[in-house]
Amino acid sequence: MTSSFLTNFSGMWRRPVGDYDRAVSEYLVVLDANVLLQLYRFTPDARNELINVLRKIDDRLWIPHQVAKEYYDRRVDAIKEHLDLYASVPKALGEARAKAIQEINTFARRCSISGKDRDGLTRPIESAFDAVMKDIEQRKEVFDLNLAKVVTGDPVLEDLARIFDGKTGDPFDSEDVEKFAEEFKKRVEGAVPPGFEDARKAENAHGDYFVWEQLLQEAAKRNVPVLFVTNDEKKDWVRKQAGITVGPRPELIAEFGKRCGTDFLLANLGLFLSVAKRKLGIAVSESTVAQAESVERRGKRRVEEYVVSHKDYLRIQSRIASELQRLARAVREGGASSKERSSIRARSEYLADLLELITDPDSLLDLGGSVLIEMDSQRWEYVQELLGGGAEESFKGTIGDSRETSLLSVDEVRDHLIHLEGEFRRTLNARMQAERILVQVEGTAEQSEADRELQIITRHAANIRSQIAAAEEFLARNSDFKITDRIRVPRSDGSFASWTGRAPSPEKERGDFDG
Numbered sequence: 001m002t003s004s005f006l007t008n009f010s011g012m013w014r015r016p017v018g019d020y021d022r023a024v025s026e027y028l029v030v031l032d033a034n035v036l037l038q039l040y041r042f043t044p045d046a047r048n049e050l051i052n053v054l055r056k057i058d059d060r061l062w063i064p065h066q067v068a069k070e071y072y073d074r075r076v077d078a079i080k081e082h083l084d085l086y087a088s089v090p091k092a093l094g095e096a097r098a099k100a101i102q103e104i105n106t107f108a109r110r111c112s113i114s115g116k117d118r119d120g121l122t123r124p125i126e127s128a129f130d131a132v133m134k135d136i137e138q139r140k141e142v143f144d145l146n147l148a149k150v151v152t153g154d155p156v157l158e159d160l161a162r163i164f165d166g167k168t169g170d171p172f173d174s175e176d177v178e179k180f181a182e183e184f185k186k187r188v189e190g191a192v193p194p195g196f197e198d199a200r201k202a203e204n205a206h207g208d209y210f211v212w213e214q215l216l217q218e219a220a221k222r223n224v225p226v227l228f229v230t231n232d233e234k235k236d237w238v239r240k241q242a243g244i245t246v247g248p249r250p251e252l253i254a255e256f257g258k259r260c261g262t263d264f265l266l267a268n269l270g271l272f273l274s275v276a277k278r279k280l281g282i283a284v285s286e287s288t289v290a291q292a293e294s295v296e297r298r299g300k301r302r303v304e305e306y307v308v309s310h311k312d313y314l315r316i317q318s319r320i321a322s323e324l325q326r327l328a329r330a331v332r333e334g335g336a337s338s339k340e341r342s343s344i345r346a347r348s349e350y351l352a353d354l355l356e357l358i359t360d361p362d363s364l365l366d367l368g369g370s371v372l373i374e375m376d377s378q379r380w381e382y383v384q385e386l387l388g389g390g391a392e393e394s395f396k397g398t399i400g401d402s403r404e405t406s407l408l409s410v411d412e413v414r415d416h417l418i419h420l421e422g423e424f425r426r427t428l429n430a431r432m433q434a435e436r437i438l439v440q441v442e443g444t445a446e447q448s449e450a451d452r453e454l455q456i457i458t459r460h461a462a463n464i465r466s467q468i469a470a471a472e473e474f475l476a477r478n479s480d481f482k483i484t485d486r487i488r489v490p491r492s493d494g495s496f497a498s499w500t501g502r503a504p505s506p507e508k509e510r511g512d513f514d515g
Contacts, residue, residue, distance in 0.1 A: 010257075011239055011250030015265065017275075017444050023227040023265045024275045029057050030215055032230035033070035035269050036063075038292065039156045040078040044144045046288035047156070053276045053284065054163050064214035065169040070207060075157070079150045086140040090133055097129040169214050184209045191346025193236040193249050200378050208236070212252075216259050225263035226256070229272045235349045238266065244434060244453045268292075271449065293448065306373050306380055313358075313371045316383055317420075320355045324348060354379055420468050427461045 006013065023029075031054075039047050054061055101122055108118035149155070172180060184206040186192075188199040195209035219226050228248075230237065239246045247253075248266040256264035267275075270293035277284035308316070327348045330336060336344065358373055434454040441450050 011253045027227040028224045030228045033067045034231045036071045037078040041082045049288045062167045065171040066210040191343045197234045197236040219260040228266045431457045
């Protein structure tokens with residue numbers, strides 16, 4: 001459909017499946033380094049299928065010089081990290097197995113359970129662990145790469161050398177490197193995508209911007225539309241709404257259109273393979289698509305584990321929510337320049353992404369009196385910076401130390417509860433929207449992604465409910481917090497559920513979702 005209501009708001013709505021069909025069939029296909037590195041993690045069959053897809057695209061395939069450089073810098077690490085899993089996972093499972101058996105033996109002794117009955121409890125556990133260990137060992141035997149092979153005679157490199165012969169961009173000369181490095185700094189200051197999310201990196205902070213600039217130059221020279229295939233879902237590349245990826249950021253689409261005068265699309269590897277299977281007639285198994293979709297989506301950063309008390313966990317969320325409110329007020333009050341508004345918007349998106357990360361059940365583990373959070377060290381440093389002078393003392397409880405090191409005021413929890421309840425309402429609306437999208441894309445290549453997004457939103461809603469319960473429990477113990485009214489919240493099926501209002505005083509309503 002052609003409409004100014006759509007074209008004037010490119011990047012604000014998700015492109016239809018037919019556009020991706022056309023892009024895979026006709027556009028210049030540009031790959032990111034994370035796609036090439038996935039070849040070292042795929043099973044042999046999946047690797048061969050991806051290689052065959054790239055061969056089929058042939059002359060429409062191209063990579064920027066920066067992508068090739070990052071591939072060479074990281075290919076050995078990629079295979080090493082994957083091979084390490086075959087040792088680290090069995091080790092972790094062995095420790096868990098020993099711990100489980102130990103607990104059952106302790107239970108048996110204290111409850112005077114006979115040896116026969118004890119064995120009846122431990123035998124299923126032993127069998128389950130044995131089956132998993134055997135499956136991992138079989139997968140290890142099937143995997144055909146090892147570190148020595150990659151270093152001395154890398155078969156993946158040989159395939160890529162043939163495929164990308166004459167299809168790799170030239171490097172910037174020394175003057176261009178200096179010029180674009182300075183341009184990158186200016187773009188970071190103005191929060192112009194891509195790359196500003198990597199600005200704090202010690203090495204290769206400009207990498208994403210160099211990829212983008214080289215891609216722009218090639219597209220302008222050829223005067224062709226581009227499909228960029230990447231697993232990078234940081235917010236300086238893609239626009240998300242309610243946790244659902246809409247597409248490339250509007251700023252990227254606008255810059256590409258201005259400099260190249262053609263269309264720009266972005267797809268992750270899973271979507272790319274699904275469309276290629278249908279449009280190019282290439283054999284791509286469901287297993288290969290599933291492996292592509294299971295790629296880590298948190299960028300290129302190393303994830304660490306941090307342990308904080310429940311009070312500190314709530315305090316982190318409260319401070320992020322307060323900062324988001326402050327930034328929103330700054331925009332409403334006006335007076336900010338265009339550059340300042342752009343910076344505020346980028347900071348707000350970064351904070352919203354951080355808040356989503358630390359409330360994502362997949363990134364959390366409840367340890368009883370404390371919470372384990374998974375995030376990269378860069379974001380963790382930002383959290384400490386956000387908390388100001390008290391951060392050093394408040395976060396002594398990182399990496400295996402769960403001491404409670406700070407106090408959380410009743411007012412802070414109350415403010416945080418207001419934020420949680422608003423977030424819960426928004427999440428319910430997002431869930432209804434995701435359900436509608438899932439119905440619309442049923443039977444298409446986007447169905448699996450839409451289903452995954454719905455599952456993420458549903459888990460997020462459940463996590464918020466548990467946070468609301470924890471905050472209410474804290475307030476019940478430490479203030480005059482009490483139940484007040486009930487209102488109704490719409491369900492996705494059009495019926496209504498109960499919302500139990502709670503407040504420190506009758507004039508302030510609060511809520512929790514009842515089903």
